[in-house]
Amino acid sequence: MLSSCGFRSTRAASRTFHLVNGFQSRGYAMAAHDILNPKLTTIDNSKLTITKTTTPKELIPNDELVFGKHFTDHMLSLEWTATDGWQPPRITPYQNLSLDPATCVFHYAFECFEGMKAYKDQKGNVRLFRPDKNMARLNRSSARIALPNFDPKAMIDLVAQFVKTDERFIPAARGYSLYLRPTMIGTQRTLGVGPPGSALLYTIASPVGPYYPTGFKAVSLEATTYAVRAWPGGVGNSKLGANYAPCIVPQMQAASRGFHQNLWLFEEAGEEWVTEVGTMNLFAAIINKDGKKELMTAPLDGTILEGVTRDSILELARERLVPEGWEVNERRFSVRELAEADKEGRMLEVFGAGTAAVVSPVRNIGWKDSMINCGLEADKEAGPIAQRMKDWIEGIQYGDETHPWSFKI
Structure with missing residues (x-):
């Protein structure tokens, strides 16, 4: 169960929820x-x-x-x-x-x-x-x-x-x-x-102005389990002001330990599943255990926001990266899977995605007593996928590329 502030009191049980006209059916009336x-x-x-x-x-x-x-x-x-x-x-x-x-x-x-x-x-x-x-x-x-x-x-x-x-x-x-x-x-x-x-x-x-005035600056994340941003049957997939205020204290606590943002996890069935980062969706690029390059992000299960930038990255990746041999997946993945990819040399890069920055590269993730390296070289602030996504999306936004996503006034 979770308190109204989102702090965990006991482990949430797994449930299945059904969508009816965009609502998660939980017994409340229209x-x-x-x-x-x-x-x-x-x-x-x-x-x-x-x-x-x-x-x-x-x-x-x-x-x-x-x-x-x-x-x-x-x-x-x-x-x-x-x-x-x-x-x-x-x-x-x-x-x-x-x-x-x-x-x-x-x-x-x-x-x-x-x-x-x-x-x-x-x-x-x-x-x-x-x-x-x-x-x-x-x-x-x-x-x-x-x-x-x-x-x-x-x-x-x-x-x-x-x-x-x-x-x-x-x-x-x-x-x-x-x-x-x-x-x-x-x-x-x-x-x-x-x-x-x-x-x-x-x-x-x-x-x-630009989110990064002098170029990308990779951030550090704290994997957060003592507080929960969203849970099944809640309102994590809605853009409500009430979803933001309860996240400020955990963000301040993460900052006091030297991190820029929270990596929001949801604990279920013995795993700590990755959901979002701060106020952005999260993408991870790895070499999966089948030896294939994979770009992945958490699925739209009702606990994450359906980001416009997220959707844009997925569409562009399927159009432009899949022909290069990439797999592009919306699936559940745990912070442990990221740690294993780092340990086994399969981590490529991690980045957030949102309107403010388009993409925000991640250098490392603090998880329990360890630090997950997110694939960036010491002298780099962004990986190639993050850079390409930023360039592609901004090219559409500023009219460099003729595209149906750009609405000329």
Whole structure:
């Protein structure tokens, strides 16, 4: 069993879970309102209003950009009610929200979000990267906590209009982008526990620089078993704010021991299974016991986030690495398997994958009283697969390669 904070009290029993319309069937009821009712999910973009700021901000120099610190002039917002559905969308000057102290998001964590980016290519065109994936995941996350769904195509068009409104904030340099944060919260004023009767979907934007300004810097991970990020039947596959706060203390504890991030493990059937790293998906490249090169990542079993970068790496690997003789697998693997690959000279490289960095190479993993070497030479900060994946994905993001994943605004 696990406490509400995710700390292990006893070993979790193995269970099988079934998915029904994206929900893990655990006996809880659907929301009182029909979150999939077309009347309640339709967004009428023809009613969009744009009110521009009269006090535009000064642009921050590229070398002074800090992730999530500076924001653009405007925000996109849509209100929803269980009786009338989505109200007309608005682009307004960036401003504080006014919420009653009894608003349900403050008390019961009715909140989910997305992370995506807008890029400027060499010709000055603005592009989004796989926005359909972000909108689909946001709908899954909102449904999991009884918040409303929305028409994803309509929302992509609204985000594109919002980005065009604040286009001047997108740095015109490789590695720079405009980070977008679509967020949905329950706004009903009540202390009662139940599906919110009202919600707010808003998007803000922050100009950001490259995750590694001077090139890759490999990180060290602490294999973590004393705390658990997610478990079967939980919400580890949803992008909820409530999944992040409980991970901060273990991260601080790992940092106090010299590690950059946690490697989240899930103990079951005598094995410690690898799930995610920090706030990223994890990939490992090894020579497996059949002597074949294998790129592997944990499967979508409900305990990990279905990352957009993860999916992109898998698709590119199957398209471009398999012809080179690689096996590409979504499968369970344990930290012990990684340790054995290191000990037997079969470890090639390990890296995280996510929107912020694209890929984040791993140098070593602290596990119990040992250190797993992740295959990097002492003078290297990234392995060849991590480097190729970063180059391939960024080539699509910045329009170097014509690809259906790149959505030109």
